[in-house]
Amino acid sequence: SHSHSVLKPYRLQLFDSVPLAVFPAMEAMEIDSQNILQRKQATYTSLDDTFGIHKETYRGQQYSQIYFTRLHLMRTLLYSLAPNWKPHLPVCTILQLEKDRECIIVGTLYKHMKLKPCILDEYSKEEYNSLDGVVVALLGKETDAGDFLVQDVLEAGLPPQIEHPLKPREDKHVVFVSGLRVGGSTSNPLQFQLLIDHITGHLGDEKEQGIAAEIVHVVLAGNSVEFPRGLLNGQAMH
Secondary structure, eight states: OOEEOOOOOOEEEOTTOOEEEEOOOOOOOEESOSOOOOOOOOOOOOOOGGGOOOSSOOTTOSSHHHHHHHHHHHHHHHHHHHHHHSTTSOBOOGGGOOBTOOEEEEEEOOOOOTTOOOHHHHHHHSOOSOOTTOEEEEEEEEOTTSOEEEEEEEEOOOOOOOOOOOOOOOOOEEEEEEOOOBTSTTOOHHHHHHHHHHHTTOSSOHHHHHHHTTEEEEEEEEOOBOOOTTSSTTOOOO
16 A cells, blocks of 8 residues: 655745745655655744845955954964963064074965966875964074974964754754756756755655655755856846
8 A cells, every 4th residue: 555745845045045946845745654754844044144245345355354363363372372382482573583593483374386276286286284374383493595494383273162962853954056057058957857856755765755854945056047148148137
């Protein structure tokens, strides 16, 4: 004998919580089970207003403020850690460096990449222990060439971690989808339909459909729609 398993309708949502599409409820789906699957629910609060660009301006959209704020906060912390790390050495600024005199300086690491062809290629070609943007304290001394010869490195470490009680709770999932390019020449309707069928519980056995029922939100992360060339006649799309 067979029974029907019904999933509730769900809603695709963007980061601004504007509904993009609503799939109709499944009227009937036969599986070898007596269970009625109900889609799990989760509350959603949009907190993305801070990151929205509401007018054409470049003010505040550069990385400089992020680097400056990070350096300001981490430098104070590293200054307090340095005496316990190397108590016999002074902490100096760049202007206070003296030739062949060991000291500690604090700054932001910058990885020089010749011609900068691809950041991923640069990182994959060599073994490394540091990345751009990390604020550290360095032990070393100035050389004849004016470089700072590093002998040791002090990192600030992780901030205090909040202990979360490990309480049993039900699983809920958020699906992030990108690169669908619906309407484009490279779009594959079959793959797109399989994605929809999987999320809505039309595919798989009872176990897979149970996982699909735990999906509470679907987020379209980018490159979802592609308009054919010439369709807009050179006009901007809003």
